[in-house]
Amino acid sequence: MQSDSIFFLLALITIVSSIVMISAHRPIDSALSFIVTLVSIAALFALVNATFLFVVQIIIYAGAILSLILFIIMFLNIKDENLPDERYKNYWLLGTSLIVAPFSFILIDLILRSNIALKAQISEEFGTIKDVGLTLFDKWILPFELVSILLLVALIGAVILSKKEA
């Protein structure tokens, strides 16, 4: 199976780069490895024929949000003495993963035991911009409008927050 091997390769890249992301000391390193995570998640979207979401993920996440983070990190001019002193970071990471691991094992075991896959036949149009757009403006019009209000509020809030106090 070709798509299986592609999936395992992408899953490996995603997991390794996200582990690097949470354990890197400098924020620029974690931002750069987070880009790798996001691009491989976008490739995982494309693997199940969600082509429009693939494009959205590349443009908005890897394009807009991550370049904003990189810009802010470089703009803040962060030096080593501005970073928090995380001497026991590795012990913290180890201890927290020991706490979180049983829960994720229980969930994975649950997924493996239960037979959740429907394996519906996907049509030719699935995941195209027409399909997603028709569903968005047909069934999800109210959440769409609410999200536009939320974006406006966030924009105003960001402007007010970053304004220099008089």
Place this chain on the structure above:
Amino acid sequence: MLEKYMILSIILFSIGIVGLISRRNIIVIYMSIELLLNAVNLSLIAISADTADASAQVVSMLIIAITASEAALFMALFVVLFRNKASLDVNLFDILGNKR
């Protein structure tokens, strides 16, 4: 295919939780939150492909829009906090007034 995607999503969510709890750098905490949202998006897309229904893709698109607004607010917050405290340590952010 759905089971594999769900398992990968659970693993990514756990990694994000670990980063969220155990780090003190606020930028890494922000990116861990993004990782949590991405894990949820991944499982939504897998469900959408499994049921051949585009509704889950629409929900995932709304999540991406919410993430964009969250990103704008967080960036403004980083700038303000760094201007006030000259540090990225979240332990210093318990007093947000003008006292140094």
